[in-house]
Amino acid sequence: MSEQPAQPQQRGESRSTLSRRRLFTRVAVGGGGLVAIALAVPVVGYLLGPLFDSTPATWADLGPVDSFREGETREAELSDPSSLPWAGETARTAVWVRRATGNDFTAFQVNCTHLGCPVNWLPGAQLFLCPCHGGVYNGDGTVAGGPPPRSLFTYKTRIRDGRLQALASGLQTV
């Protein structure tokens, strides 16, 4: 540690020396700032990338219409349109499909609207029960009890060539 402290300005030393040092200070501090910005723009932009994900919602297959019986609710699977090759099991997600009558389908997001745990369908009780904080929903997705602030989220559905499809749009939250 043999750092030389900066010599204080001598009286009478020309003002130009002083302003040179000021200039150097400004160049060093300003330059450092520019380096930080130059590094931050690509890195922060990269990390914020998910915000600019513009993968359009796509229609995903839930299975043949005939595989859903009238008056029943059962689990189906949905493929995530924007899934990455290494997503493994997470490329697919569960959906609760209710076929009330005829072609009246409702596809529920499995996540409880309270804080997202997966609700379970109890056919005997005709209720969806959440395992986490006690949310209960009726068969039509409306809240029957517990803390959920709203009914279950649903996906848009349509029927193409005898198959039920849902518009996969990503996790819907309150």
Add this chain to the structure above:
Amino acid sequence: MVKLLLLTWRWLDERLGFSSTIMPIVRHPVPRSVNWWYVTGSATLMAFILQVVTGVALATNYVPAPSGAYDSLHFITSQAEFGNILRGMHFFGASAMVVLVLIHMTQVFMTGSYKYPRELNWLSGVLLLALTLAMAFTGQLLRWDQNAFWSTVVGAEQAARTPVIGGILTKLMIAGKTMGGATLTRFFAIHVFLIPALIFAVVGLHLYLVIRHGVSEWPRAGRPVHKATYLSEYDEELKHGEPFFPDAAWKDVIVMLLVVVAIIALAVIFGPPHLGKPADPTIVQAYPRPDWYFVWYFAVLALSPPSIENLVILGFPLLVFLGLALIPLLWPTGERSLRSRPWAPAVVTVPVILVVVLSVEGFRAPWSPNFAALGASPLPAAVQNQLDPARQKGAQVFQFRGCRACHAIEGAGGHKGPDLGAVGDRLTPAQLTTRIAAGGGGMPAYAGVLSPAEMQVLVDFLQGLRSPNREPAGTPLAP
């Protein structure tokens, strides 16, 4: 030989400046009143170092992608040499760090050591508490079993409750519109690079401040901190102080050793936390629970009234950290001794009791339905044996319609609703019918679900459930 070593040492020392720069820090004077209470910071630091060491080791085998994470954890746990113990150490190290940070903060608070000139020591410590909790949360997710997966969803949904920017926060947290390939890599990077780097930086600042301001002397009643006089009083105290190393440091080393031995012992005896089923969003049969240090908060989320829930989810953590940060800013001077701060133990005790009570409640989770009771598991034999064929039918309805998810009989079943073991004592058949059909008090209405015949046998079954002292077990029940 000795001469050569000595020469080498001198050569190194001249260049490293060990004797001239490091030793004065190591041997800096501390007050003689430093005692065993002062070891809590070193103990916490030791837990952190242990986390870094075990974490780096674990990372050599961990695959941070959903397609491989679970299998790699299985490999670490069951095949890798010492893998089981390392995972256990990392888990108990995390628990130790959470506990020790809180103990350290309690000690500093109780001795009033956050006061002038050590306010920044406290503030950087509060930041370290936040970072420790962030490590605990992100760490659980890397386990990538069903519990981890759904806990991440719960975390993301909490972020989504933030006004205005909730959606943005959620997308940033799970790295996209859904939980998937990008989520785990993001959490991995945050857990092993970002937060540890921040912790290193803030621990550096924290330790620098400890050296700069010195370890506080043990508080004495009647010796309040005044900004004008404290520094000179402290300097006076140090004049007959003792060198930190070894006079005070030996206690720290003993406790650090105890921390490491205890964590290794726990890892060997109990092993790492159980790996549940692999994370799979197509399997809804999950029972997500946080690790023990967040179970109290799990209870808060279940118990807070829906009307003020957003306020609780967002406002409560904010309030806690704001409160902690304000302590040294609002009370930078004055008495440090507990004799003059009788409220200080209460300020610590009340939250501790609250957290313990909430944790107990969180582990019981009476608000959660009991899915296990819905399977083939029969009613307790004591109940079953008393049933005539008609009431047998009612019991079947009770089972099939899922009543037991929320209601227990003789303790077997859920606890969301009241135990119905003796409901016949309390309610008449008419009252039972009304309650079942119309619901209320958190119970859904079953009018549209049960047929009149089912309702009849169900009510008959429930009516017959009486407490033993009214109808001793074994005597035939009234029809």
